Amino acid sequence: MRHESVCVFTILVWTGGFHYLGYTTMKFLIVLVAVALAANALSDREQWDEFKLKHGKSYRNLAEETRRFAIFQDNLRVIEQHNAKYERGETSFARGVNRFTDMTKEEIKKLLNRKPSPKTGNTMTAAMINATVADSLDWRAQGAVATVKDQGDCGSCWAFAAVGAMESAYYMKNGQLVQFSEQQLIDCTTSYGTVGCDGGFMQGGFEYAHDNGISTEDAYPYAAKDQSCQSTTVFLTISSFVQIEQNEDTIKSVVGTVGPVGVAIYADDIVSYSSGVYDNPSCPNSSEELDHEVLLVGYGSENGQDYWLIKNSWGTNWGESGYIKLARNSNMCGIAQDSAYPVL
Ligand SMILES: *[C@@H]1O[C@H](CO)[C@@H](O)[C@H](O)[C@H]1NC(C)=O
Ligand SMILES: *[C@@H]1O[C@H](CO)[C@@H](O)[C@H](O)[C@H]1NC(C)=O
Numbered sequence: 022m023r024h025e026s027v028c029v030f031t032i033l034v035w036t037g038g039f040h041y042l043g044y045t046t047m048k049f050l051i052v053l054v055a056v057a058l059a060a061n062a063l064s065d066r067e068q069w070d071e072f073k074l075k076h077g078k079s080y081r082n083l084a085e086e087t088r089r090f091a092i093f094q095d096n097l098r099v100i101e102q103h104n105a106k107y108e109r110g111e112t113s114f115a116r117g118v119n120r121f122t123d124m125t126k127e128e129i130k131k132l133l134n135r136k137p138s139p140k141t142g143n144t145m146t147a148a149m150i151n152a153t154v155a156d157s158l159d160w161r162a163q164g165a166v167a168t169v170k171d172q173g174d175c176g177s178c179w180a181f182a183a184v185g186a187m188e189s190a191y192y193m194k195n196g197q198l199v200q201f202s203e204q205q206l207i208d209c210t211t212s213y214g215t216v217g218c219d220g221g222f223m224q225g226g227f228e229y230a231h232d233n234g235i236s237t238e239d240a241y242p243y244a245a246k247d248q249s250c251q252s253t254t255v256f257l258t259i260s261s262f263v264q265i266e267q268n269e270d271t272i273k274s275v276v277g278t279v280g281p282v283g284v285a286i287y288a289d290d291i292v293s294y295s296s297g298v299y300d301n302p303s304c305p306n307s308s309e310e311l312d313h314e315v316l317l318v319g320y321g322s323e324n325g326q327d328y329w330l331i332k333n334s335w336g337t338n339w340g341e342s343g344y345i346k347l348a349r350n351s352n353m354c355g356i357a358q359d360s361a362y363p364v365l
Contacts, residue, residue, distance in 0.1 A: 065094055068118060075338070076120040089123040096122045100293055107297070113326055113348075117295030119339050126289065133288050133312040134176025134220030140213070140228055142264035142361055145275070150266065154277025157321035159330055165192045165280055166318050167200050169343030171336035173245035175218035180206040181334035182283035182314035183226030183363075187235065189281035189316070190363050191257060199256065202241035209233070209250035217247040223283040223314055227262035227363050234258040257365070265360040269350050272360055273320055281318045284331070285359040286347070288313030296341050298328045300348035306355040317360065320349055329356060 069090055072078065080086040100116045107115045121129055160166050167188040172181055180203040192198050206226040207217045213228050215221030229235070234255030241253045265275050265282060276282055287305045289312070319330035328346035337343040347353050 065090075065097060068097065069093055072118055072122060078120075078123065092125055093123045096293065103293075112297075112300070113324065114297030114299045114346075115295045116293040119293065119295070120336070121292045129292050130289065130312075132174070132176050133178070134218070135179055135285055135312050135314045136215070136220045136222050137308070137311075138214075138222035138224040138359065140222070140224035142224060142227070142262045143364070145263055145266060145271070149275055149278055150271050152274040152278045154274055157319070158277055159319040159321065160189065160276075160281050161318060164198065165189050166316070166332060167198055169332060169337050170203070170243070170334050172203075172334040173243075175207070175245040175247075176220050177203060177207050177218055177245075178334055179215065179221040179223050179314045180204075180226055182285075182316055183223035183230075184235075185316035185332060185334075186223065186281060186283040186361075187227075187230060187257065187259065187363050189318070190259070190279075190365050193280040194365050200238035201235050201257065202238050202243075202253070204243045204248070205236055205241045205250075205253060206230075208248045218245075219247075222285075224262060224264070224361055227259060227361065230257065230259045230363065231261060259363045259365050261364045262361050263364060265362070267357050267359075269352065269357050272317070272357065273349075275360075275362065276317055276320065279362055281316050281332075282360050282362040283314060284317045284356055285311040285314050286331075286354040286356050287311055288315075288354070291340075291345060291347075291354070294340050294345055298323055298326045298346045298348055300326065300351075300353065302351075304354040306352045306358075308355065308358045311355050311358060315345075317356075318344075322349075329353075 072093065080089055100118065103116045106112045167185065170181060172178060183206060184201045184203045187201050188198060206229060210221065210225045210229045213225035215225040235257050236253040237256050241251065265272055287310045290301060290304055291299055316332040317329055318332050321328060321330065323346065327349040329349050331345050331347055333340060333343055333345060347356060
């Protein structure tokens with residue numbers, strides 16, 4: 022409320038100086054400007070209140086809340102401008118308010134913590150590389166994908182990608198969905214080169230699950246923070262992992278024959294994605310810039326545009342119920358550079 026009152030007061034003082042304009046004109050101007058400002062401010066404020074409620078946001082003091090509201094408004098303007106283009110049919114995806122909308126680019130970057138993998142997987146079999154597969158595929162429809170999880174305020178995307186791939190691989194082999202433990206990978210894989218909430222790579226998780234096995238989510242629940250490695254009951258041990266060729270046709274063949282696979286992307290700009298096929302030619306695509314890991318669970322095309330169907334680990338309030346469709350066949354956000362799957 023404070024902001025609006027201050028603005029209206031300023032206008033009254035300012036218009037007061039133009040007394041020669043005539044009373045009616047002046048009054049009209051005041052009302053017009055005040056209404057325009059109030060409508061604008063109210064709508065931001067309403068969206069802010071809704072945002073805080075929906076995402077359970079609270080701030081430690083008024084100064085912090087004021088700062089967050091300003092960041093929120095900046096992000097809101099970017100979202101509105103983009104969505105105006107979307108309304109005009111100039112882009113194939115929409116952006117929206119989500120729990121990241123009160124965060125700066127720098128803060129978001131800190132959550133995106135994929136590190137390049139020093140681990141090398143097994144090579145692929147020729148049969149897989151050129152397999153003929155369906156034109157579109159959604160492994161969720163087969164029941165092969167566990168529910169969308171939320172990594173929270175911890176840079177553990179890589180553990181979610183590794184676990185997601187193992188959950189699906191376990192389903193493909195046993196016809197049963199069991200949720201595995203991201204926290205175990207966060208806590209126990211430092212000797213494999215990962216750094217918990219400060220980042221890692223799915224291949225470290227695969228190697229750990231090969232050497233030590235992985236337990237269930239229930240046995241070793243998610244804490245969204247670094248802990249010391251706890252002893253637990255192992256549920257699954259994998260035999261190896263395969264690193265996929267850097268080629269989207271090959272990745273499609275593998276997803277079509279093997280099932281969901283873990284994949285690295287550059288994610289800074291998808292943070293405000295809400296729906297549609299994300300297609301942004303300026304999204305960085307080099308191996309060096311990949312900073313997020315997710316699970317590829319299918320592919321298809323929408324309005325003539327080919328896409329990859331991807332499960333993220335930012336909860337179900339993000340994107341299309343936790344998923345994003347990323348443009349396919351153009352190495353969008355570097356999706357072809359680093360993908361892998363576990364072999365049970
Ligand atoms: C896959 O097909 C392409 C083109 O048809 C061919 O050049 C390539 O050798 C094949 N790769 C394998 C591993 O069979
Ligand atoms: C990366 O994107 C640029 C610009 O769109 C493109 O010219 C380049 O071919 C892409 N590189 C790869 C490896 O896909």
